[in-house]
Each structure stands twice: as structure tokens, then as C-alpha cells.
Amino acid sequence: MSEFGQAVRHFWTLDWSATHLNHGSYGATPKPVLAAQDTVRQEMERTIGDFFNRQLPKRMRSAAAELAGYLDAETDDVVFVDNATAGMQSVIGSIELKPGDEILINDQTYNAVKNIARYEAARAGAKVVEVTLPFPVEDDGTSILDAFKAGLSPRTRLALLDHITSATAVVMPVERLIAAAREAGALVLVDGAHAPGQVDLDLATLGADFYTGNCHKWLSAPKGAAFLWAKRGHQPWIHPPVVSHGLGKGFVAEFDWTGTKDPSSYLAVPAALAFRQTFGDSRIKARNRALADEAGRYLAETWKTRLGSSASLAGSMRMIELPVKGGTAPDLRLKLWQDHRIDVPVNALADGIWVRISAQLYNEMDDYRRLAAAIRNL
Numbered sequence: 001m002s003e004f005g006q007a008v009r010h011f012w013t014l015d016w017s018a019t020h021l022n023h024g025s026y027g028a029t030p031k032p033v034l035a036a037q038d039t040v041r042q043e044m045e046r047t048i049g050d051f052f053n054r055q056l057p058k059r060m061r062s063a064a065a066e067l068a069g070y071l072d073a074e075t076d077d078v079v080f081v082d083n084a085t086a087g088m089q090s091v092i093g094s095i096e097l098k099p100g101d102e103i104l105i106n107d108q109t110y111n112a113v114k115n116i117a118r119y120e121a122a123r124a125g126a127k128v129v130e131v132t133l134p135f136p137v138e139d140d141g142t143s144i145l146d147a148f149k150a151g152l153s154p155r156t157r158l159a160l161l162d163h164i165t166s167a168t169a170v171v172m173p174v175e176r177l178i179a180a181a182r183e184a185g186a187l188v189l190v191d192g193a194h195a196p197g198q199v200d201l202d203l204a205t206l207g208a209d210f211y212t213g214n215c216h217k218w219l220s221a222p223k224g225a226a227f228l229w230a231k232r233g234h235q236p237w238i239h240p241p242v243v244s245h246g247l248g249k250g251f252v253a254e255f256d257w258t259g260t261k262d263p264s265s266y267l268a269v270p271a272a273l274a275f276r277q278t279f280g281d282s283r284i285k286a287r288n289r290a291l292a293d294e295a296g297r298y299l300a301e302t303w304k305t306r307l308g309s310s311a312s313l314a315g316s317m318r319m320i321e322l323p324v325k326g327g328t329a330p331d332l333r334l335k336l337w338q339d340h341r342i343d344v345p346v347n348a349l350a351d352g353i354w355v356r357i358s359a360q361l362y363n364e365m366d367d368y369r370r371l372a373a374a375i376r377n378l
């Protein structure tokens with residue numbers, strides 16, 4: 001029997017009568033991490049004043065230090081935010097855009113983030129420029145770089161990049177895209193919602209101006225744990241979506257307190273990192289990537305359809321075109337859940353209907369065989 005898949009399912013509270021192929025959307029928090037979060041909550045409620053007045057500032061920084069170590073960043077360049085959406089809002093909303101400035105996005109930019117860009121640009125009389133990226137993408141990312149470069153101009157104030165796209169599960173050639181944007185004189189904000197825990201991260205050398213990422217997706221942290229990293233020189237003018245007591249007192253002071261709330265998801269991030277270490281962080285990433293690759297190739301061969309990207313641009317998620325014509329993606333997704341108890345995102349893209357599979361430690365090939373059989377029965 002494999003050491004993963006069935007063998008590790010006891011770590012999660014997921015309902016195993018269903019097939020979970022959608023770790024990418026909301027993650028799934030292992031029991032030891034939920035237990036650590038619960039301990040933080042009990043400590044908070046037992047010593048409430050001392051917890052908020054004295055313990056919390058230190059504990060926030062000590063959790064940030066562990067996360068920063070994982071991201072290869074300096075502790076005080078990393079602050080917690082509730083989710084990647086909040087990280088993106090913090091940066092886009094803090095930039096003083098002028099009329100005529102441009103924000104570069106692409107057709108695969110996460111929709112909530114497109115909305116932030118449009119909202120902030122409209123308030124300033126600035127413009128959002130959207131380029132179309134190739135999909136499916138069969139090369140090493142050069143076609144993505146070319147499409148991205150076509151949208152850069154001397155007016156590009158800010159370029160938004162997804163490290164791993166949501167709708168198409170492509171691991172973008174971020175280093176090359178960042179270099180191109182910076183060469184054009186633009187600031188670069190990377191949306192790494194899916195990246196921590198799925199691909200290696202080295203923020204010290206990546207070259208971005210800002211990077212936000214979720215801990216609650218692939219890193220196994222509880223919901224509501226994400227981070228924002230900013231280059232030192234930018235930090236004084238970056239503000240959280242909620243401005244509070246820390247205004248003007250620096251990046252860490254502004255973000256570490258944004259009003260009374262339950263900080264247990266942030267403080268449980270070290271437990272999530274420790275949970276990963278029981279298996280080995282690199283081993284988890286390699287195993288999940290290999291399983292997503294095997295499952296993706298198996299499904300594409302079974303259905304005689306296409307994969308969404310070459311293996312060099314893939315992580316723990318893969319896109320596979322479905323062998324179906326007609327019907328809508330939401331109907332199909334609902335049918336897979338209602339008739340087969342399979343949770344998997346279904347999207348209409350590139351004249352076809354595609355599924356996005358995820359591979360987390362609890363998945364195994366039988367999960368994808370069930371998906372293949374369910375589609376055959378449709």
C-alpha cells in the first residue's frame with residue numbers, strides 16, 4: 001500500500017464518502033493544525049487582556065519569522081493578511097495612480113483581482129490593460145512572455161502576475177515576466193494565492209516588488225491565513241485594507257493590528273509548517289506534482305483530449321479537456337457532485353469544457369479513475 005492516499009486520510013476531517021479533487025480552491029486543514037488553532041483560541045479566551053495587549057504582538061512576529069524562513073524572506077518584510085484578495089487590495093489600493101497610468105492584467109487574472117484593478121483604476125482615472133495569454137500552452141512559457149510583453153508600455157505603472165493561474169492551473173514563468181515588467185519600468189505585484197506549498201518560493205531573489213500568497217490553500221494552514229511581502233523601500237506607503245492604530249508607524253505596525261479579531265489562523269501557521277515537515281516539504285511538493293502529472297496524462301489519454309499545459313508549467317493541479325460537447329460547465333460540475341459525489345471545478349475555455357484536478361497527499365490514482373468513469377457514464 002502507498003504511504004500516501006488512503007494511508008494518510010485520517011489526518012483530515014474530509015468526508016471520505018466523496019471524492020475531493022479540488023484542494024486548490026479552499027485547501028483542507030489537517031487535524032493537528034486545527035488542534036493547534038484551537039489551543040490558540042483557548043489561550044486567547046483564558047487570558048484575554050494579556051493575550052491581546054502583551055502576547056499577541058510578539059506571537060504575530062514569531063509566527064511571521066517562521067513563515068519568512070519558509071519563504072526565504074526577512075521576518076519584518078512579511079505581514080499577515082486574511083487572504084490573497086486582501087493582499088492584492090492592500091497593494092493596488094495603496095498605489096497613487098494618476099490619470100493615464102495603466103495597470104496590466106491578463107485574461108487569466110483572478111476575477112476578484114480584476115475587479116480590484118478596475119475599481120482602483122476607475123477612481124484615479126487610470127486604465128486597465130488586459131492581454132490574452134495562450135491556452136492551452138504547449139511550450140516552455142515563451143508564448144506567455146510574448147503575450148505579456150505586448151501589454152507593457154511606458155505608462156504601465158503596475159503589472160499584476162498570477163504565479164499559478166486559477167482558471168487554467170498554469171505555473172507561470174514568473175522570473176521572466178517580472179524581469180520584463182521591471183525592464184519596462186513597471187512595479188510588479190505577484191498573486192501567489194496557489195503557490196506556497198505547491199512550488200518552491202525564494203522571495204529574496206524572485207525580483208518582484210510585492211508578493212502575496214495564501215497559507216490556507218496548499219500550505220495546510222487554517223482559513224484566513226495569508227501573507228504580504230513588500231520590498232523594504234515600498235513598505236512605508238503600503239497600507240492594509242483596514243487602517244487602524246498603526247497608521248504611519250511602519251509596515252509591521254500597520255498590518256499586525258487591524259482591529260480586534262481572531263488571529264488564531266495566523267498563529268497556527270507554524271503548526272502547518274511543522275505538519276508538512278512530518279512528511280518533508282520538498283517530498284510533498286514532488287509527490288503531489290508527480291501524482292497530478294500521472295493523473296492528468298491518464299485522463300487525457302482515456303478521454304483522448306488535451307492537457308492545459310506542458311509538464312514544465314505545471315504543479316499540483318492540471319487542466320484536462322473533457323470529451324463532452326454541449327451542456328454548460330456549471331451544470332456538469334453540479335452533476336458530478338450530485339450524482340457521483342466528486343468535487344472538481346469545471347470551466348469552459350478555448351472552445352472546450354475542462355476540469356481542473358488537484359493532487360494533495362490524501363489523493364491517489366483511484367480518485368481520478370472514479371472521475372474518468374463518471375464522465376464515461378454521462
Ligand SMILES: Cc1ncc(COP(=O)(O)O)c(C=O)c1O
Nearest residue numbers: 083084085110162166191193214
Ligand atoms: C490566483 C488567485 N488569486 C486570488 C485568489 C483568492 O484567494 P482568497 O480567496 O484566499 O483571497 C485565488 C483563489 O483561488 C486565486 O486562485
